[in-house]
Amino acid sequence: MKKNKDPIYVTQPLLPNFDDLKPEIQEIFENKWVTNQGQKHNLLEKKLEKALKVQNVSVFNNGTIALLTSLKALNLPIGSEIITTPFTFAATPHCISWNNLNPVFCDIEYNTMTIDADKIEQLITPNTSAILPVHVYGFPCDVKKIDKIAKKHDLKVIYDGAHAFSTEINGKGIGTFGDITMFSFHATKLYTTIEGGCLAYNNPELKNRIYNLRNFGIKNEEEVVDIGINGKMNEIQASIGLLNLDLYKNEQKKRMKIKNAYVEQLRDVEDIRIPSIPKNTTDSGQYFPIVIEDSFGINRDKIYDNLKEYNFFARKYFYPICSDYTPYKNLKSSSINNLPVANDLKNKVLCLPYYGDLDHKTIVQICDIIKSFS
């Protein structure tokens, strides 16, 4: 097989047609209302509430600032412990730590790679204030079990749904579970505003609090009632978001075809596991991870290297895991004994190139390289 002419990356941003965006930006420039909760910003919030099937949406300049804000909104005591997963992007534990809360890592399930709900309770101490599970790759956590634990121990639940835009469980928007769910609209995400994100939540009383925390605590011209920062999404981001609301479903459809093509190619390969989304759950189409078991011909890193030689850039996602990072590696909960599954899977999982415009030939080539080692 010849090296692919152009590099194929794990994803490509889904952007609106520039001709559709032009009049939107022109309008923003003419009105000179370019940020600070403008018309497009407010319209986007309304439309996202529908798209995500949630009660309330507050949009942000990015998902990390949204997550950082969610932790403040729930009044978690400084220094308290937040149980989370190490099998996530760095932003998850960083938002906890930046706010001077303490992340406590819990191991993950072998199948969905989300937090193992059966291992949460043993990590709860009198100092625990919240659980921060992640719907990783868009695979939903065990929301029922987590809800039960949270109620029993009076803990808040914040879901990191960065990968889970539009995922539903039994027809319910995934943002309706827990106290708050964060979605990311980063360029690498299915649905994007280039940078951006939002918080979704049921409790209408959180609306004002989050509004204030996102905009300097300003209640009105003469009252500042809370310690807020600047998490505002500007009007250009919002206009991209409005246009992309018309595009992401088609992208999802195209990705489902690509997923089927990958599955077709790989399902009979021994010791390559394709994690499957639980029943009654819709697939966000965010990533296509495979698991290369030890018994396979070569290990994940060698597959990754081989693909790279042909100009196919898969992603070791997640490797390393958060409990390996310099700021966290010495935490008690970062011990390998506490996180056997996460430490096993970090060496086995590989996210393959996955976006609507990926052509069938490329999929076959990628799978042929993998299969050549079986």
Add this chain to the structure above:
Amino acid sequence: MKKNKDPIYVTQPLLPNFDDLKPEIQEIFENKWVTNQGQKHNLLEKKLEKALKVQNVSVFNNGTIALLTSLKALNLPIGSEIITTPFTFAATPHCISWNNLNPVFCDIEYNTMTIDADKIEQLITPNTSAILPVHVYGFPCDVKKIDKIAKKHDLKVIYDGAHAFSTEINGKGIGTFGDITMFSFHATKLYTTIEGGCLAYNNPELKNRIYNLRNFGIKNEEEVVDIGINGKMNEIQASIGLLNLDLYKNEQKKRMKIKNAYVEQLRDVEDIRIPSIPKNTTDSGQYFPIVIEDSFGINRDKIYDNLKEYNFFARKYFYPICSDYTPYKNLKSSSINNLPVANDLKNKVLCLPYYGDLDHKTIVQICDIIKSFS
């Protein structure tokens, strides 16, 4: 005098010509590199270093996230005290508090309305870790005195230069003073990227630290070395910033003419004071504040209300002051005894409409309304 047909606000965003911006965005969309320290982002940093006459610039998604990050970059101990001014926008104390540091308010000078350097030392305790003065309205703080105090007591100095883009003292960029200076590029600022900001600093060792803090602590594909968040400026913001670098000087020139017109109209009005920028200092042209003394015919609020009736929207900036805000009003340093000048000026200062396209007729009308009460 008849009510003005259209409302005149205190400022208008300075935006590039949309025809100049179009090809820039088109290029970004074609390359599909829309964020994550792209080409335009990196070029903007280089060009800002020249424009601001500083050694290092790191751009951010907004000035608040930049300031929040600067406080982490200097490793200030949690719970330590930061001496700052109450005569500033809410973001200044909020960044301190969000990071679980404690703001301590110091009174201001009557003339420049910046922190009164002679009152800083009496507020220093063993728990003080830094001083956070603000170059308010672009008026520079007494950087020499502040530097001396900081050296004597081994304190860090972070300047909030949100209003001071391009200000120079004796030909030196204002961002060269202190450890770090934050500039804001919000839509209301002379120089804007719609939302945006930067940190400027001399110490090259801070470069990596700030880079990491701004981008999730990611050192490379396999190492996360610090607790970082997402402070990234995207490529569209950066392209607006690049175009505006060619525009802000002309806007400044136009504002200087407007300032002269205001001064011409108001300088002989008894008990209206026009604060003047110190010698050997360039004027950023950010705001045009006037001070209405008690002995003037009517008070500031009535002037504000009268202007409003004619559709002229001045701004009581700053009223209230940060020490009046709900989260801070009970601090020991918020007592009126500690802040007599700030509490006096908050009732007297008024920022008049001030932007390049403001026409002479409007200036005369605004001044006529004010003068009618003298």
